[in-house]
Amino acid sequence: MVYLRSVPAPAPGDRLSDNLVLERELVQGGMGSVWVARHEGLGSEVAVKILSGRLVDDDTAKKRFAREAAAAMEVQSPHVVQMLDYGISNDGVPFLVMELLQGEDLEVKLAKGPLPPREVVSIVKQIGQALHRAHERNILHRDIKPANVFLVPSDEFSGDAYFVKLLDFGFAKRLDRMTAPLTEEGMIVGTPQYMSPEQMLGGKLDPRSDLFSLGSIAFEAFTGRRAFAGKTLQEVAFAIQGLQMPSPTHVNPTLPRALDAWFAKACARDRDDRFASAREMVAALEKVFAVAAEPASIEAAPEGRVLPAGRSSWSGRIALLLLLVVAATAVAIFVARAQ
Numbered sequence: 001m002v003y004l005r006s007v008p009a010p011a012p013g014d015r016l017s018d019n020l021v022l023e024r025e026l027v028q029g030g031m032g033s034v035w036v037a038r039h040e041g042l043g044s045e046v047a048v049k050i051l052s053g054r055l056v057d058d059d060t061a062k063k064r065f066a067r068e069a070a071a072a073m074e075v076q077s078p079h080v081v082q083m084l085d086y087g088i089s090n091d092g093v094p095f096l097v098m099e100l101l102q103g104e105d106l107e108v109k110l111a112k113g114p115l116p117p118r119e120v121v122s123i124v125k126q127i128g129q130a131l132h133r134a135h136e137r138n139i140l141h142r143d144i145k146p147a148n149v150f151l152v153p154s155d156e157f158s159g160d161a162y163f164v165k166l167l168d169f170g171f172a173k174r175l176d177r178m179t180a181p182l183t184e185e186g187m188i189v190g191t192p193q194y195m196s197p198e199q200m201l202g203g204k205l206d207p208r209s210d211l212f213s214l215g216s217i218a219f220e221a222f223t224g225r226r227a228f229a230g231k232t233l234q235e236v237a238f239a240i241q242g243l244q245m246p247s248p249t250h251v252n253p254t255l256p257r258a259l260d261a262w263f264a265k266a267c268a269r270d271r272d273d274r275f276a277s278a279r280e281m282v283a284a285l286e287k288v289f290a291v292a293a294e295p296a297s298i299e300a301a302p303e304g305r306v307l308p309a310g311r312s313s314w315s316g317r318i319a320l321l322l323l324l325v326v327a328a329t330a331v332a333i334f335v336a337r338a339q
């Protein structure tokens, strides 16, 4: 018989451990809740993710929680939220202690509309840097989506509007080490709207699956629309597996045309057609905007250069003609006087 303990829901003032006192709830999530807590040892506020009371007797959920902390620590990127501790509360509930981030997540941000292209490129680059580190260490994130990307407003000295932190390694998976699988092959984890076609089909994944999800986030940040949308799971699946590739410039014609080709490669159905690495994907995006950002006078250079040359040759011809007219008149006057 499975005995389910009833664990009281966390509340402000609860002491999780010797040092940690809950202050206020930030978000209620899928596997638990995220709180602001006071760390008395550090004398500062921290973020604490607490496993839902209904999952405390679920071994898989508990192991996944422990692995989330380990995976995030192992990536060692400044663009991954900093884990500070992992523990079990006095009530037997696992919790993760993290740095408390100021700002908002990308899902909240995008609910207000698309972002300026310069900001999108910077955000994609910083997520790409986190993924590059993770993939180098054979760790897949598997749940790249706007709610798992946190935007911390940057200081005025940085050229970027935000310092980006990747959150939630709860579904992360090691590709090499023989850890006992927490998900069966064929079992789908992740968020459907941002899943690669192979992830949606429950197939074997590699880093290019995370890159597909990053491409899908980029589309939404550039345009304010989901790349692969649908009212039902079936519709979303159809959009992801379907034949029609959405085009960012179709939604927003002021975006550079080259972005369409970038997106088509980022979210190619067949992973062999995608960018091979986060680095390659980010470099290609920067190139799209480096070209697009050149001032109009430079962009129009071939024509611009021809034009002045043409004009100068026309004005030269006119000047020569005038000179001839003047000379002819002078000759005529001279001849007339001479007569």
Ligand SMILES: Nc1ncnc2c1ncn2[C@@H]1O[C@H](COP(=O)(O)OP(=O)(O)O)[C@@H](O)[C@H]1O
Binding pocket: 026, 027, 028, 029, 030, 031, 032, 033, 034, 047, 049, 081, 098, 099, 100, 101, 102, 104, 105, 147, 148, 167, 168, 170
């Ligand atoms: N360290 C943090 N600082 C501030 N907010 C956070 C932090 N970690 C998570 N959050 C917020 O809580 C939400 C849920 O956290 P997440 O780790 O993604 O858990 P879940 O497994 O519930 O998706 C995030 O989308 C973000 O808005």
Ligand SMILES: [Mg+2]
Binding pocket: 029, 147, 148, 168
């Ligand atoms: Mg999350």
